Amino acid sequence: MPHYADMPRAKLTVEELEQIRRTRLTECSNPHVADVVERNIGTILDLRHQVEDAKTLQDRAADGITAFSGSMAFLYAHALWFLIWIAINLSWIPGVKPFDPFPFGLLTMIVSLEAIFLSTFVLISQNRMGALADQRADLDLQINLLAEYEITRILRLVDAMAQQMGIEGTPDSELEELKQTTAPDLLTHEIHSREEVARTLDRLARKGTLTK
Numbered sequence: 489m490p491h492y493a494d495m496p497r498a499k500l501t502v503e504e505l506e507q508i509r510r511t512r513l514t515e516c517s518n519p520h521v522a523d524v525v526e527r528n529i530g531t532i533l534d535l536r537h538q539v540e541d542a543k544t545l546q547d548r549a550a551d552g553i554t555a556f557s558g559s560m561a562f563l564y565a566h567a568l569w570f571l572i573w574i575a576i577n578l579s580w581i582p583g584v585k586p587f588d589p590f591p592f593g594l595l596t597m598i599v600s601l602e603a604i605f606l607s608t609f610v611l612i613s614q615n616r617m618g619a620l621a622d623q624r625a626d627l628d629l630q631i632n633l634l635a636e637y638e639i640t641r642i643l644r645l646v647d648a649m650a651q652q653m654g655i656e657g658t659p660d661s662e663l664e665e666l667k668q669t670t671a672p673d674l675l676t677h678e679i680h681s682r683e684e685v686a687r688t689l690d691r692l693a694r695k696g697t698l699t700k
Contacts, residue, residue, distance in 0.1 A: 539620065550612040557606050570595075633672060640668070 543551070556562055573595055577586040588594040 547612075547616060550609045550616075553606070553609045554613040557610070629672075 573588070574592070575581050576584050577588045577592060577595075578590065579586055
């Protein structure tokens with residue numbers, strides 16, 4: 489079987505991906521880490537590789553430019569560029585004829601155009617990262633809802649087992665509430681309602697302060 493690094497990921501089947509994951513876990517097995525944790529790490533790495541493979545040439549270019557523009561090398565290069573430009577056009581360097589005298593209109597135009605393009609590349613990268621963040625947030629929400637449902641079922645099962653075994657406990661209204669299935673839409677509406685009430689009270693309080 490060829491090494492998984494030499495196989496084109498776009499042509500891999502589900503069975504081949506599972507075999508690659510098992511091979512990776514075998515190669516990176518850590519006796520101090522549980523197998524389920526290692527499987528989760530492998531899954532996360534596979535998802536990251538899939539996201540990277542799905543990038544277009546434009547996405548890679550935007551990410552590369554954004555990464556470089558946020559580095560110290562970019563800062564040093566521009567500081568050196570500005571220093572040389574200003575030195576030449578202020579006649580600090582003998583024998584070099586100024587071409588953009590003070591107040592450096594050409595330099596201002598170039599820097600303005602550069603800022604426009606850099607901000608566009610940054611926004612492109614942020615939009616793509618925002619979309620990925622939304623996908624991960626949706627995944628987290630689904631996992632949390634599933635965990636809440638499973639815990640609710642466990643509470644009901646444990647309570648039924650206690651009643652079947654004749655174990656009597658102190659009545660707990662909170663436990664009965666926890667045994668109810670959580671409705672995410674109702675919780676979201678309640679959060680928004682309370683936020684709106686808080687904002688309204690805050691506006692009234694500030695209005696009363698201003699009136700006084």
